[in-house]
Structure formats: C-alpha cells, structure tokens
Amino acid sequence: MDPSTSSVRVEPPAHAPAGTGEGPRIGDLDALRGFALLGILVVNIAFFASGYPFHLVPDPSYDSWLDQVTRWLVELLFTMKFYLLFSFLFGYSFTLQIDSAVRRGVAFAPRFRRRLAGLFVLGVLHAVLLFHGDILTTYALLGLVLLAARGLRPRTASTLAGALLGLVALVIALAAVRGGGLVPDPTIAADAGARSTEALRGGLGSVLVEHLRAMPAMISALLVQGPLALCAFLVGLAAGRVRLLADVTPHRLLLRRVQWVGYPVGLAGALVFAVGGGTANLTGLVLSIVTAPLLMAAYVATALRAFHTGRGPRLAAVLAPAGRMALSNYLGQSVAGVLIFTGVGFGLVGRVAPLPTLLIAVAIYGGQLAFSAWWLARFRYGPVEWLLRSWTDARRVPLRR
Template identity: 35%
Template sequence: MDSKLEPTVEGNRIASLDAMRGFAIIGIYLVNMLSFHSPYVFIDPLEWWGKGIDRIAYLFIDVFAQASFYPLFSMLFGYGLMLMRERAIGRGANFTVFAARRLAFLLAVGMVHAFLIWPGDILITYACVGLLLLFFLRFSGKALLILALAMYTVPNLLLGLLLLLADVAGPTVNLWETYKADAQQALAVYGNGSFQEITEMRISEWIFLNSPETIPITLFSILPLFLFGAAVAKLRLLEESGRHLKKFKAAAFGLLLPAMALKTLPYYGWEGYSAEFFQDFFGGPLLALCYAGMIVLGAGKFEAVAGWLANVGRMSMTNYLFQSILSTFIFYGYGLGLYGKVSAAQGTLLVFAVFFIQIAVSSMWMKTYRYGPVEWLWRSFTYFKVQKLRRRGNA
C-alpha cells in the first residue's frame, strides 16, 4: 500500500505556494539575522539600535517582518501536510506512516540545527506540533477553519487582555535589566568561544527559549496556524484561486489597514507588554495573510519574480539551513568572530546580499535537479525510496 504514494510531480505544483515559501524565507532571515549577529533575546532592541539608520532598519524589520513570516510559513506547513494526506487517501496509501517519517526526519534535522548550529530553530517545534495536527486533518475544511480561528483568537485575546490590565494597573518591570549579564555572556561566548563553549551556550539558550512556560503560548499560536493552512488546502482555495479572487483581494487589501495599525501599536506611545503582544500575535498573522493574498494576485502578473521566489521556496529547508550555517560561521568565534560587531543596518544588507545569491543558486540548481539536496533526503526518507534527483534531460 505504501508504494502508492509518490512525491508531488513538477507539473502538479502550485506556483504561488512555492513563491510564498520563497518569500517567507527572506522574511524569516531578516528576523533571524538580529539574533545571528547580536544578543537579541537579551536586549531592548530600541535601546541597542536606537539611533540613525540602525533604528530605521530595526523598525522596518519589526513592522514588516517580525512575527509576520513564521505565521505564513506555519500556514504553508499545515497546507503541505493536508495536501499530502489528500493525495494519500486518493491513492489508498497509509498517510500516517508517511507523515510520521516526514516529521521524524524534521525533528532530527531540527535537533542538529538547534544544538550544533543555531538555538533559534523552529523545526523541532514544527515536528512536535505537527504530530498533534495529524489528529485534526480528518475534519472538514470549514470545521478546520472555525477551529483554527477559535483556538488562536480566544486564548491569545484573553492573554492580551490580562497583559493590558497589568499595564494599566502599574508600571511594568524592565526585564531587560535582569538580562544584562546574559547579554554580556552571549557576546563573550558567541564572539570568542570555542565550538564546545558555543555549543553549551546554544543548548542553554534553546532551553531558555523553550522553557515549560512557553509551551501553551507556542501551542496556541503554531497549531491554529497549521490548522488554518490545512483548511485552505482542504477548501482548495489555491488550486482554484481563479474562483476565489475576491477572497484573496480581501486578504491582500482589506486586512492591510488593520494589520498595519496593529503592527505599529508600540510606536503610538502605548507602553507596556500588551502593545507588543497585540502587535505580534494579532498584527503579525494579519500581515501574513496580506502577503499571501498579494502573492496569489501578483504571481500571474510578475511571473519572473514569482518564478525566482518559487525556486527558493522549492528548496526552502536547504536555504533555511544554509542561512544558519553561513551566518553562524560569519559571526561565531569558530568562524570569523563578528558577533556583536555588526549593526542592524549592516545585518539587513547582508540578508539581501545572501538572498540574491540564493535566488541565483536556487534557479540554477532547479534547472538541473528536481529537489534541493536536503529536500531530496527528506523525500527519500519519507517514502523509503531513493528519489530521482536529476531531471530527465540531464540524466
């Protein structure tokens, strides 16, 4: 039975879907770069990058990228798993087996990434939450959509209101003061430490970022986004995008104003953690939907740009891991040791330089090969069958 399911062939791919993945890759890199070159987790960014072009660069990332691209990528992840399930059922294959192997590979890669490359890894979270997603994929598209909206909105709105009450009740404690020692330790270890010292710091930081207290917040932010993407797949909105142009126009333009209003909340003079919470947890996903709608509407009009992004998106894991490997080599002590010595503006320029290279390399690679190298390994493990890598004309 298992042999009945094969990977998606090129002719059946949805161009706008791959373009969204490619677009998400650069947005994720913009946000991650702040942590690659500086102790972003332990600093007040508006104080650290508080002047001139660095402040402008940070504000650009905070408003247009922060908390807006991981929701987009999370929706795409849920979309992909649902698409795989629908194809498996159509061919009478055992979807659960394939999905379990797919998530197991993702977990293994995530562990290597988190503990040996960079502690800000998202793949471990995707693999673990992805297992929970499997229980919901049998629901109808409408049920998935309602569940996603309820699961995301209710707990996050309650938490946001609690934070708002705390802000109104009195002045908030400046947590950044308590993290000053951690910031200095990160500067010393990542900038000048040995590989072993940096690995120990990576593990310590990963545990800090993924403490038990963060589990409910992670669960009620990531799982609903997975469910939303799965609902879009089951409702066939992208496959039949021509029939749903009004929905994509509403997402692209109707949500833009409320998204930007929320994304700029902390800059209205609203002080406290509640402003940042509503900015990220509500403004971020709304802006992600705007981006998705714009890509669907623009894919046919800007075919060359969409094609470049799609090539990057078809190699999304390879490109994601490459960004981490290259960046940590540039900034960490076992590489060039530039940690803490690069500004927000310089880091942003580096992101665009690397991404343009990734566009060129991905486009050349996809002319000869069907998948990126990591994607090829992932697919071969998922289907327990070595996939054809080279295209027929180049075999």
Template identity: 40%
Template sequence: MNQPISPPTQRITALDALRGFALGGIFVVNIMVMSKPGGFTDGPAHSLVNAFFYDKFYVLFSFLFGYSLTMQFRSAERAKASPTARTVRRCLMLMAIGLLHIAFLFTGDVLFGYGVAGLALLAMSRLRPKVALIVAAVPFAVSLISITALNMLHVDLNMGASERASALAAMRSGWLDAASYRWDGFAGNAHFFLMFGLLNALPMFVVGMVAGKARLLEQPERYLPLLPRVQWIGFTIATPICVLAAVTDWPLAGPAHLVAPLLSAAYAATLLRLLHQYSAVQEVFAPAGKIAATNYIGQSLIAAILFTGYGFALAGELSDWTVLGLAVTIYAAQLAASAWYVRRHRYGPIEWVLRAATYGTLRPTETVRTQPG
C-alpha cells in the same frame, strides 16, 4: 515489502512562490538574534522589523505547511499508502533536523516545533473544516490573552546585561562551546518552544489545511477576485496597529498579534496578484520555495559563519542597519542560487532527507512498486 512511492505531486507555482517569499521575511527576523544576543536594540531598525516582519512571515510559512500536508495526504492516497505513517515519519524527521539545527546553528529553530505541531495537525486532519477552525481558535486565543497580559503587566522578557554578555561570549567561542550553550538554552526552555509551536503555529497550520482541502491555491479563478479585499483589510486595518505597537509604549502587543495574520494575508495577496500579472515574479521566488528547507538551514549556516566562532565572530560588531543590509544581500543571493540549482536538481539536500523519511526508503526519487510478500 517496499512501500510504493507515488509520482511527484504536480507542483503549485503559487505555493512555491509564497514559500520562497516568506523565506526572506523569516530571515530578516531571525538575523536579529543571529547577529546579536537579545536581538536589535531599540531604534528605527528594530521598529521596522517589529512592524512589518515580526509575527508576519512565520504565519505565512505555517499556513503553507498546513496546505502542503494535504498534498502529502493526496499523494499517499494515490499510492495506496498510509497518510498517517508518512506524516509521522516526516514530522519525526523534522524534529530531528530541528534538534541538530538548534545545537549547531541557531537556537531559534522552528523545525522542531513544526514537527510537534504537525503531529497535532495530523490528529485533527479528519475534522470537518468548520470544526477544525473552531478548535484552532482556542490556542490562538490563549496566545493572544497571554501576550496581552504580559504586555499589560509590563513583563520584560529581554536579556539582562550580564546574560547578554555571556551569550555574546558563547557565540564568539569555538563550535563546541557554542553548541553546548545553544543546547543548554534549548533544554532549559523546551517548554516555551513547544508552547510557541502549539499556540502560534498550529492555528495557522489548521487554516492552511482547510485551504488545502478546498484546493484554494490550485484554482486561481476562486482566489483572484478575493485578493483586492484581502489587501484592503490587511493594509488598512492591520498596518496602523502594527506600526503603533512597534513605535510606541502603548499596550498594543495583543492587538498587533491579533491582526498580524491580516497583514500576512495582505502580503500574500499582493504577491499572488503580481504572480498572475508578471511571470518574472514566479521565476524569482518559486525556485527558492521548491527547496525552502534547504534555504532555511542555509540561512542559519551563513549567519553562523558570519557571526559566530565558526567563522568571523562578528556577533555584536555590526550596526543593526548593516545586519539588515546583509540579510537582504544573502536572501537575494539565495534567490539567484536557487534558480540555478533547481534547473539541475530535483530536490535540495534537506528535501531529499525529508522525502526519504516520508517514504521510508533511501531511494526517494524513484517510483518503487510494491513487491509480493
């Protein structure tokens, strides 16, 4: 029996634009460790990223993942297919892609953790919204307490000099040695990857799922009046705390982690307001969001060519500001390339693989009718 594939869900422009926007912030954070083991050294560039990017854009991306899951559920219901089976297959494929991403391109992959957290979200999908939010608050609280405790105890999680030198040598070596180093690093710290996914990403997944069930982003008349207040709260309350945490030695990592979602929400509110005022904003960001997974992997591939032994082996050779300039340039090129690509293709390569896994067919772009049997 062939599984029915429902007609494509009508795309939500706001969702695509937010996803495309988040890709840029995620890349700015990731390129710190893509370009140099242990990330940027202390200084203005490091403080800038910590204040305005770190812990801000994965929050938005996770929210959008949870929202999109509700759309997958609706699609399955229209096709009279099993939402559970589709979601499990999709999450398992995310985990598989994530493992390949880790081994060959970037140890800081999020797709594996998203796949695990997605399965946890599936288990919570039938909870009432208020109950789901209460449950989600538990792992977020654990994360907040842990970060605060580590900060108060002055626990240093940064690489030592010898570890940094070994990592740098591995990055500059041939692809097999580099892949082996990345895999060993992941295998030895897999519990931290899973912990990050469950404590940090899952709560945002749940918030996104609750918003998706309410179809919030599909009804501008509901969210537009709220956006000025969201901006005011985020920029007025969250920004000073995040800046102070980034530029001082005060024990503010916990409060900064607590208010980071508020600043993320302010970013999103700003983009949504611009989206409704200027059509060009949609044209710039939405195409990249339509093929977000392909762009995410593409960022790692480009960085690997630049910084590792796969290509130019520039790891540790460039200044932090030069690296940030490269991030902006690469992201701008992705926005332009995405606009060109989506005019000619319906799905990106990674999206095609995920869709094939979700629907359990190698013809994920076709509508297949259920056959007797």
C-alpha cells in the same frame, strides 16, 4: 517549478515521472514559500548578529537614529508575521501530501509520522549546532496534532484556529493587566545580552554551550509561538481542503477584500507592537497576536495578485525554486549566519549595525535564489528535502534528474 516557464498557476513537477502518483505542483505555493524565506531571514539574522535580541533588549552599541529606525521597521513589517506564512503553507501542503498518498495507494499516517520524526531530529541538530531559535522541532510536534485533525471540515478547522488565537491573546492580555512582563529588569537583560554576544564570539564549543544554555528560554517562548503556528496550520488545512491556491483567478475579489482589511488593521496593530518595544511589551504582543495574521494575509493576497499580472509569472519563477527547497534554504540561512557572525567563522557578532545586518540578509537571500535555480536545474530535490524524502520512504530516492 522550472524557472523558465511562463505560467505559475499549476505545473507538473520535474521530480514526478509518470506513474508515481504525484500530482502537479502549485507554482503559487512554491513562490509564496520562497517569499516567506526572506521574511524569516530578516527576523532571524538579528539573533546571529548579536546576543542581545535573544534577551529582548537592543544592543546598546548601536543606538543611533538609523539603528533604531532599522529595528523599528523590522518589528513593524516582519516580526511575528512570516513564520505564520510558513505555518499556513505547512498546513496547506499537508492536504497535498494526503492526496498524493491516495493517488499512490500508500498509507499516509505511518509515512507522515516517519517524516515528522525525521523533521524533529533535524530540528534538534539545528537548535544545538546552528540556531537556538529553531522552529522545526515545534513543527514536528504540532504535525501530530495536525495529523489527528486531518478529518476536520474547513469551517471547523478555521473556527478552532480562531478560538485558539483568541485564547492565547486572552491569556497574555490577562498577564499584561496584572503587570507581567518578559523583561522585568532591562539592566539584567542587557548584561545577559553582553554575555551571550561574547559567548557567540567564541569557538565551536562556546557557541554550542550558548545554544544549550538558551534552550529553556526558547522552549518557554514556544509556549506562545507554538499555539499560533498551530492556528496557521489549521487555516492552511482549511485552505488546502478547498484548494484555494490551485487557481486564484476566481478569488480576485476576495484577495482585494483581504488587502482592504488586512493592511489598515494589520499595520495599526504592528505599529503599536513596534512602538511599544516588540515582543518585550505584553500589550503590544497581544495586539500583534490578533492583527499579525491579517497583515500576513494582506501580504499573501498582494503577492498572489502580483504573480498573476503581466510580469508576475517571472517574479514567481524567480521565487519558486527557493520555495521548492525551503527546508534546505532555511537551514542554509543558519549555516550562513554561523559562518558570518559567530567565532566559528568570521566572528562579526556584535560588530555589525542593524542596517548592514539587514543588507547581509538580503545578500544571503539573493544567493539562495540563484543557487536554488541552479540546483533544481540538475537535481530533483533540495539536498535536505532529498534526505528527508529518503528517510520517509525508507529507501534511497533518486536525486539527479
């Protein structure tokens, strides 16, 4: 989206010349994706700043009331929320890609499978080289499920999402009742956190070994996160089928109702989740699984309503360029994290308190907003989007305007 425009609802993309069959971009969709980038970074940056969060224990070096409050607020407002928004938008965009393929007269499924293969390779490289908490590989695998489910009716897709969400919550609830836990011994977990922090403080070889060592645990974590992302995929598929974001004006009452329900219920669940110790506590985790989608829906409803107020289009115009190149920005956040915190760069891992770490995340995000607007004023795609598009199309697509 051109950041100088005054409308954000439906705009022609700068990268779709006449006759390509590309439809208009949905400005709200790009702006929401740009908004999601902030939440993702706020959560992920803690895993660059210290080795302790990976082992689900706080860094004992930072235990002041300010440190605790900062971590608590992140758990309350961000953790387990924003990846759901990214997943929802993935499912919604999937329906737009289907429509684009129809307009262009090309077979959708082979191209989408090729796209997923490219996304999977990017995810593997990301996980090994930059961030062991990568989500791209999961998206690539779940994308195959989404492809198989593309013929589902909106109501059926939503029902399946709800059933899957309930099943995941039930399994974890049973584990909680039986006394299970993700951190059986906090002392052992703290020792492992110290070793991880020291490894990340080393050079490239040490960082890569730490990423590889963490892979089994991350794969286990995805056994929960993956099904929840699939739920959001299916809800996004249903929303895309009815073009919910193409024009939100007729849905203003629905957005208000989502806020009325989502905030009290979602914040109540998030409060129990944060007070209980975040993902380390299975009881709080169950409540978060059930209520986080409602809180995220309330966030989305608030953002959409804000985009359509008097100054809302300006806000959306600031966010949308970052959303248009969200893949580049997601990977760029990891590059920044590696350079700032690990021994590959400045080596600040374990040396920055939670609040300054949060401020660093905000600074990185602000830089990405400015860079995205500058880049898209000159190029049709983000750099990684261009690479993935060229791979998907099996040709070198034009990059410069």
